[in-house]
């Protein structure tokens with residue numbers, strides 16, 4: 337039923353919650369950059385205060401649960417997130433072909449909240465994508481940032497990421513670094529970062545060694561508990577003042593119809609357990625779950641007040657069947673060697689995650705479009721060589737079949 341009544345109730349709840357925060361003196365309305373220095377309290381208080389952490393050497397201080405706006409297209413959710421206490425919003429030029437930035441910018445400006453929040457966006461570097469000469473790449477990078485600023489309706493971005501970095505060479509790319517330096521000199525960008533979901537530990541190590549970027553947005557979740565290389569690189573980065581922001585924290589599958597997990601656990605348990613697993617690691621500053629409705633927003637943000645596991649969450653995290661049934665693609669790229677047609681299986685698995693798990697068909701289409709010609713869906717010859725080749729129990733062939741049903 338819909339839902340004016342329940343919406344009203346939610347609105348009242350949110351207003352009451354925000355009011356409670358204000359009256360408790362916890363909703364600091366000073367600019368985010370000042371806020372950073374004033375509320376550096378990493379204290380976990382069960383059911384109590386919002387836990388904040390500092391984004392490494394940037395000094396920006398935010399609640400440990402932020403909003404990944406990628407999947408959202410309803411401005412009300414962005415506004416409600418601000419009202420509930422979220423102070424860090426993550427978007428990208430690429431999301432919804434620019435409309436995601438426009439939506440975030442319009443809400444933030446309507447709320448007159450620009451100075452109270454940390455705004456992060458991402459751009460694909462033209463050099464990285466099209467192999468342009470360095471000067472041209474630098475120029476296009478600056479233009480891409482300026483286009484983001486226009487869509488966001490702001491003069492500056494707090495953290496600008498290079499989007500989708502999957503190798504250490506891109507981290508060290510001089511043209512990108514010089515372009516970012518110009519943007520910082522012009523005060524269009526305050527801090528820089530890289531976003532990665534492929535070869536994450538190598539990318540993070542390169543950021544630490546390079547010393548230029550301030551933040552890494554990385555995929556990390558409980559299905560990676562045995563990835564000691566990744567966890568160690570995260571530890572080293574935090575030690576060196578490089579902020580780690582977590583994405584894919586729900587392992588892609590917490591809220592999609594996963595029969596095995598859903599049989600035994602509620603979606604709320606799966607989501608909060610997964611987020612807590614990530615955020616109990618104090619080397620991770622914040623996470624950006626990509627919720628799209630009020631209920632999920634409240635579930636996710638509840639973690640910002642309490643990182644203690646419930647008995648049910650502990651049970652879920654120790655249940656190997658859950659991990660297996662999620663079939664989360666770690667983007668390790670090991671399956672590439674198994675395909676006689678050179679199909680870009682990892683990016684097809686990401687396409688599948690966006691379409692089937694997130695229900696974000698914009699992002700799925702954009703990911704599909706980015707696959708180099710000759711390695712796309714249509715080149716899959718259904719040979720089944722990749723079936724059962726994945727150590728992470730991703731049912732590759734089945735997911736490719738589903739993608740073909742949608743896109744071919």
Ligand code: SF4
Pocket residue numbers: 664665666667668669670671672681682685725726727728729730732
């Ligand atoms: S499908 Fe499996 S082998 Fe291929 S990239 Fe994903 S996790 Fe790695």
Ligand code: SF4
Pocket residue numbers: 674675676677678679681715716717718719720721722723733736
């Ligand atoms: S089924 Fe398709 S993706 Fe898998 S190995 Fe064969 S050609 Fe490659």
